[in-house]
Each structure stands twice: as C-alpha cells, then as structure tokens.
Amino acid sequence: MFTKNLVLGGAAMLLAALGLPVQAQDDHDPMEPRWSFAIHGGAGTIKRENMNAEQEAEYLAALDQALEAGTDILKNGGSAMDAVVAAILLLEDDPKFNAGRGAVFTWEGENELDAAIMDGRDRSAGAVTGVKSIKNPILLAREVMKDGRHVFLSGAGAEEFAGERGLETASPDWFATEARREALERLKARQLSAIDVDHKFGTVGAVALDLEGNVAAGTSTGGLTGKRWGRIGDVPVLGAGTYADNRDCAVSATGQGEYFIRAAVGHSICQTLKYRWRKMLDDAQASVPKDADGNPTFIVHASEMWLEEADIQAAADAAMADVKDLGGTGGVIVVSPFGPAVFSFNTAGMYRARATSAGVKEVAIYGSE
Template sequence: MIRLALHGGAGDPAPGAANDQPEHRAALARIAAEGLAWLKQGRSAVDVVERVVELLEDCPLFNAGIGAVLNADGVPELDAAIMDGRSRAGGGVTGVSRSRSPVRLARAVMERSPHVLFAGLGAEALGRELGLPEVDPGYFIIEERVRQLEQARRTGSIVLDHDAAFGTVGAVARDARGHLAASTSTGGLTNKRPGRVGDTPILGAGTYADDRSAAVSCTGTGECFIRAAAGFQIHARITYAGQDLKSAAQAALDDVREQNGRGGLIAIDRDGNVVLPFNSHLMYRAWVEADGVVRVGLGPD
C-alpha cells in the first residue's frame, strides 16, 4: 500500500498573478513520478522522501536549495529536516549556505551522528567531515531572488516568498512495508534577519513521522506552525484522542490560523490515507493514492 505526497509551498498570490502555473505543475508531476517509481521498486519511505525533496531543492521554481530566497545580508540560509517513522529517528539542519543538498545533510545528521539538529557553521563542518558535496553560496542564488530582496529592502518588509507564496518544499511517503517518513526543506523568508529559524528543521513542528500515526510536512508561517507544534499535534490527536487523519490535520491547521498563520500541510497516516489541507489561496502539491495515479493541484479545486 504505497502512498506519496509532496508540496512546493503554499500562499496567496499578488493581485493579478496567474493562478495556474504550467511550469510548476510539470515540475511537481515529474518529481512525483520519480518518487512513485522508487516506491514501486521497493525503496524505503526515507529514501523516497529524501530523493523527492532533493529534486525539489534542485528546481529553481521553489524556495529551497537552488532559487532559495535571500536573507537581509543577501545570503541564502537553508533549513531542512527528515524523520523516519520506524524509529522516530530524525535529523535537521538550519542556517546552512554551502551544503549542496540540505536534505542530504539532514539525513547524515540523522544516520551518521548521535545528534538531531545542527546549525550554521557546525552543520557545514559536519557535512565536510562526512564528505558531502559543498558549493559556494552563490550556487543557490538566482536573479529573481535578488530582485525580490531588493524590493523587500525598499519597502522594509520581510516577505514569505514571491507573490506572497510560501515556497517551502516537502514530501511524505508510506512504503510497501508500511513504514512512514517525512522531509522538508526551505530557504525561509526574503529579507529575514540572519539567524532566524522557522518550523522546517524542527521535528514536531514542520516535519514529523511516526509509524504509529502519520507522516507530516508543513509549509507556511513558520512561527505559527512552531507555536502549534503542528506535526506532533497531528500525531497526538490520532494516537491519544483517536481522531482520524483528516480531522487531526484540520484541527492543527485551525490552530495555526488562530495565531494568524497561513499555509498548509501534507500528511499520510499508517493506513495510507492522504490529506493535503491549506488555508491559503494556493498550495503547490502532488500526490498518489490507492489508484497509483499522480495528481497535481494548486488551488482548492
């Protein structure tokens, strides 16, 4: 009973912006198809969510890896996390600018260190020690993100992403053995203060997986998802309150909204149910349910 869902962020486009974006749809469909192929080959949920998120990091259409937004100093500060539902092992990194793939570094934290979360220079030093590829920070910077930063500086604003969309990427999967995994990666906020950390690398907030309940990846106003402990809240509602996945996910998202948070999440439970709720205008998403068909969505329909 393999299942897969992925997202490329959620948000509210600027007035006049196109709601239907064929490039984004095509990228989501292509990446979902590769993830589905890996699941059909018997690959583990952890392998699949890492691979899917790495492909999203390599796509400049989304706010993660190449094309990530820039902080107030004009530098990309990248965050990522991954969690294995079999053991609740997890790894996260925050504020990295040289790791070629933040999600690969997060998995290395999970599997090749005794720790859970590394930040900045320490995270990059660990990646170097483990032989993971490094790049110059300029590798991640594209012209559009420079333009967005300049605009944000002129207005003195901190912007979640282009056209007010939240471009965090993530994936959740259930493999053929019934195991769950989740992963998330982001560049954060345009013009953010250096050192700001959102929900993405925090297990239990933006990323969570537990075979007893569900795998969850969130996107949106990170501070509000942290305050809601969104990922763990869904687990707790399923495990301790006996709620189904749809009810638990919606309740967690309602909690985020109560704090004036916007965004959405993707989740798969232990029984293979898939939900993709959001309270913003759009959420870039693709998913595979029981019929094995890759579906792509942007708006509420």
C-alpha cells in the same frame, strides 16, 4: 490466533455495532500492503490570475516529476525514506522553489538553508539550519540522522560535519537567482514584510508510506526573505514543520514558521490521530460480547481497526485551523499507516501532488482544485 477471515469478520461486526462504516476506505483490504506519497512546494497567495499558462505548466511538470520519483520507489518496494529524499532532491535543485537553488535571501544578502528528515520506524531524525554552501541540505539532514550522535546541527558546525561526510558543496552563485534578489531589494526599499514580497512560502517537502508500513517525512527551505539575526523557522524543528512516527503519521509543513512552531503542528496532527485510533480500538473492545463470567469472548486486534481518509483530513484541518487562530497561514501534507495521503492549507493555493496504491493521483496548485 484468528485467521484473516475471522479477523476481518470480527472487525466488520464491531464496526457495525459502533455505527461505523463496515468497508475500509477506498475498499482496501487492511491486511494488504499499501503505499502512499505526497509532496508540496509551498503555500500562499497563489491565484490563477497571477500566473500565465507557461508558468503554470512549469510548476505542474516539476511537481509531477518529483511525485513520480517518489512513487516509482514505493511501487517497487523501496523505502519511505528513499522516496522522500528522491523527491526533495529534485525540488531543491529547481530554482522555482524556495529550497536549495532558488532559496530566498537573508537581510544580509545570503542564502541560508534549513532542512530536516525523520524516520517513522524509530523516530530517528536529522536537522540542519543556517547552512550556506551545501548543495542539497536534505542530504546533510539525512547524514546527521544516520550518524546518530546528534539530531540538530547549525551553521559552521553543520558545514564542517558535511565536509567530513563528503557531501557536495556549491558556491553562492548556485543558490542565488535574480528573482529572489529583486524580492529582497523590494522588501528593503519599500519596508515590506516577507509575506508582502513573496506572496507564498516556497518550502518543499515530502511524506511517504511504504509497503513495509513505514512512514517518513522530509522538508527543506530557504526560510523567509529578509530574515535576520539567525532566524530559524519550523522546517528543522521536529514536531513543528517535520515529524514522522509509524504509529500515527508523517507530516511536512509550509508557511509562517513561527506559528507552526507555536502550534507544534506536526506532532499535534500525529497525536490527534493516535487518540482517534486508540478510542476506536477501545470502543470496539468494549462492545465485544461477554461470556458467563463477564470476560470478553475475544480480543480486538489492532489490525482490525483503521482510520478513514476523513479522519486523517479532520486532524490536518484542525491543526491548520489552530495555526489560523494564532494568525498564521500555510499548509501541511500528511500520510498515515492507514493509507490515505491528504493536504490541508488555509491559503489561496499550495503547490502539491499526491499518489497512492489505491489509484489516487493528483497534481494541483490552486485552492479551488
């Protein structure tokens, strides 16, 4: 068994031999527990010239409040799952975002809500779609996950299950806002698309890494303005808009859901990171000096290898480039067991925030930030 110093010394020699940076990202000891957290409130045509100072301040304050709710839990040793839920609850209750209260209207003039949550420890998950009276859909998704008999519930069945679990309901008046109703009326009157009306995708989501090394992801949305025929987007589709696996990463997406489903965005990012890390580990093992019999003089342990923030960013960017190639727009937030929290989006802006135990804190809206 290697001591910590021997492990790190071996890692440094191996990284140097491979031509890779010897120092870990953000100068962080890979043996030391770390946490990271990121949230989003939607992506789209979000430009400074289209927002006044008061609106900007309100969005930044809402994002900061949700970020703090999650980071306070993580700093104090709480779980990634609890951090994700705490942040999303605040965003679902805020009418500025298209999730819970403030959700967009379907063609028929109703609010239909989708949500999903996933635990990276064992890939347990819960997802719901088409619910109309559940005050906080993310709590229903979590109850589906905790129950464990099913993963994905829809419509009346999901609402019946919510009743059995004692979840709080709300009347249509709670979810409806005048701005969302006016958007639907414009869409119908001018025969516009949901993108032309909304200019942004207000889906909310959060991803977290806790001090135990566990990751979690959650996402909640009202979908697209004027959606019809029971349309389901990427949010409740595991592997598309929501995904978490302790071995790789946690992802939450926002955007034109049809493209994120086709590109399996969440799973794609995690698989890319799995491949990059595995290749680094294999290359390191191959570079270990051999003894007289041709056997490696020591075995490289997984804890000796870690991915840099640039690797996480590249995987997220590649997935979003794939979405763009298909004709879609939107964005993702990603955390991994290696520590960094990153964003990637191919739109003018994305409501977003992140914080890490390495001291990173950012709350932003526009693409230029």
